[in-house]
Amino acid sequence: MALPQDLEGRVVLYTGAAGGLGLQTTLALMGRGATVVAVDNDQAKVAALEAEAARVGAGRLIVSLADLSDLDGFRTVLKALLEQVGAFDVVINNAAIYPSRPFEDYSIQDHQAVQRVNVDAAIVAVQAALPAMRERGFGRIINISSITLSGQWANLSPYVASKGALVGLTRAWAREFGPYGVTVNAIAPGAFPTDAEKIHPDPDGYARHVLDSQAVKRRGHVGDIAHAIAFFAADEAGFITGQTLHVNGGWVMS
Template sequence: MNVKGKTILYTGAAGGLGLPATLAFLQAGATVVAIDHDPKKIAALSEAAKAAGHDRLVMKALEMADLVEFRAALETISREVGGFDVVINNAAIYPSKPFEEYTIEEHQAVQRVNVDAGIVCVQVALPTMKARGWGRIINIASVTVYGGWALLSPYVQSKGALVGLTRAWAREFGAHGVTVNAVAPGAFPTDAEKIHPDPEGYTRFVLDHQAVKRRGTPADIANALMFLASDASAFITGQTLNVDGGWVMH
């Protein structure tokens, strides 16, 4: 699974699942344009890359909610790095409360970061992909779209939108050598789990639902991303890969 020489645009790249995958791509010889906004996470990723001797990390602190400024920044970065070969739309926000307590503005805010910013990424990257006749777009969805989770309606809505866009883009971009797939992580022990008041009870809940009786690790996601970003997945498009230990099976 060779990604050497590829340039990857990766949003949310310094998060719990993003950081290990970013390091894996760097180790494999790719250049990673890592987008994040959390100063502590950005520092951690930068230090980890430096410690590992990687010099192909392009770290950018950007606020994705401002779509106009975000697009302008990405266009500048694209010119600087010579375009993007791979886009990984991973950044997301995930408020949690009863549906009737959300304002429409809160729904729109989640959609803007989780979906609309990803649309901007693809619009900036696509011309180069088409010109090269090669591209990989990977949307990070979630097993929450299959149901079973309350209090997360804007987040679930946004992830469902990404699955729909995965299929629409796959159909439209395939003739240009661009594949589009989604990865739906299961319940991984990241910062997102901190919204749960009973961590031990939640872990029991997760393992009860999985076929594989261990918690997922960042390497499980990194391996899936590496596969979908490489030529090994060239005949796979429009698919959602559930990396969830067998929680959801269809």
């Protein structure tokens, strides 16, 4: 009998899988039996992911270096990966860039660059995965949104806009893909101690602010996100779609 959140035999396409929350959540998915196709553009982080997977004895990892800002190139990468694995059962759209500066200092090209990586690449990933999902009558799409969508952060307008677009796509895709047996949900992480926090000029002060803001008085850790991802990816979540799960220690409640 399969255990809850058992992902044995599932193939997961995971963008941005080697950085931030990606590395440990990738290992967690592999530990649940999934084969993870990890797509990232940071060679050093990819090497660290491969080394950590080898260290813990997790052998279900396929790594692909790709620049998601090159959408045509990303399509070509996905086509080759599909030839290798056959189909993607789960797609996790996690890759993102997050420049920070006042709104008036962004060019329209800056906005478009963020949209290309954070949203358009997710569209390309889903377009690649959907035909096999529809044919099999099963699929899980998980879009990683952000607590910043609550409007409490300044100087991140292109990033926040992109995360709002992912929530909108989550709902549109959930409606459209539901008849195929495909669910689509979003996860909005709160403030986690990752590289993304390095944009703050006072990291210690920011950490204190996080704890003051949260109902749960500890920092989030990768297991919090890994459990949420595994839940949405598993068979048990088959009647949940179009939802955004906020994993933020009670900072923002909705």
